Amino acid sequence: MRILFLGDVVGRAGRECVLARLPGLIREWKLDLVVVNGENAAGGFGLTEAIYDELMAAGADAVTLGNHAFDQREALVFIERAPNLVRPMNFPKGTPGRGAALVEAKNGARVLVMNVMGRIFMDPLDDPFAALDDALEGAVLGEMVDAVVVDVHAETTSEKQAIGYHCDGRASLVVGTHTHVPTADHRILAGGTAYMTDAGMCGCYDSVIGMDKEEPLRRFTRKIGAGRFQPAEGPGTLSGVAVETCDRTGLAQKVMPVRLGSGLDEARPLCWEQ
Incomplete structure (x- = not known):
């Protein structure tokens, strides 16, 4: 099975590059499953139903979230009717939505997509x-499900790595999100789980983690904000x-990194190119 995971979609720049490129990549790379982290897609904070529908129409099979899951208040309602929208499963009991979704891939395979949030910072x-552990106990890889994808939305590399090793042999892919900077440690762990500490973001890299540079620079240099991020x-x-x-x-x-656009040096799975 061929799986593509895309890091945090940030604002209009991120949405436009995903919507423009994803349908072609699905055809060119013969992708069976696409998972997109969409928690920054609506103006950098949260996700709306319209944007969720756009990502799904472009070819995403599941959309994951994170700490901004409910920044757009409408998400509290529409998440209940969006079966392939996955928020962190370790939110408190009673939080709207679901932390795991059993998704039918494009080739008919059964894929469990899960989202957890780290606790450090x-x-x-x-x-x-x-x-x-609770979720994986009922979804044995290679028996009950054909693949398992875990999105770890966390701040620290140590916590992400620990979760990767904790799931090794029980998941197909454990990938980090949230910090918006792609890491170079993509590898297959000893038990057979693909791992990458952070997938990076889909957005404008001429920025401070996807945000216009002026306000973050002002806050760092003067400790006084003049407005919201x-x-x-940019592209x-x-x-x-x-x-x-x-x-x-x-x-x-x-396991192979993917970077397409002018903001970073290009990386693509050459073995999948036609």
Whole structure:
């Protein structure tokens, strides 16, 4: 199975590059599953139903969230009727939505998509390790499901790496989001799980993690803000990770970074090129 995971979509620049490129990549790379983190897609903060529908229409099979999951208040309502929209599963009991979704891939495979949020320098949510254990116990890779994708929305590399090792052999891919900067540590762990500490973002890289540079610079240099952060308006770059799994075991066989656009040096899965 061929899986493409795209990092945090930030504002209009991120949406436009995903909507423009994704349908062609699905055809060119013969993708079976596409997962997109959409938690910054609406003006940099949260997700609206209209944007969710656009991402799904462009070819996403599931959309994950994070700490900005409910910044757009309408998400509290529409998440209940969006079965492939996944918020962190370690939110408190009673939070609207779901932390895991069993998704039918484009090739008919059964894929469990999960989202957890870290607790270091983040909101103190429930234990993400225990939440993952509960979910994985009922979804044995290669038996009950054909693939498992885990989006770890967290601040620190140490917590993301720990979750990667914790899920090794039980997930097809564990990938970090939230920090918006792609890391160079994509690899297959000893148990067969593909791992990358951060997929980066889909957005304008002539920015401070996707936001127009003026306000972050003002706050860093003067400690006084003059307004809210606004997404940068320059050309968008698509960033993420591509994984190929074994059809029998669901474990990873290949993992490759994806960076398409003028903001970063290009990276693409050349073995998938026609």
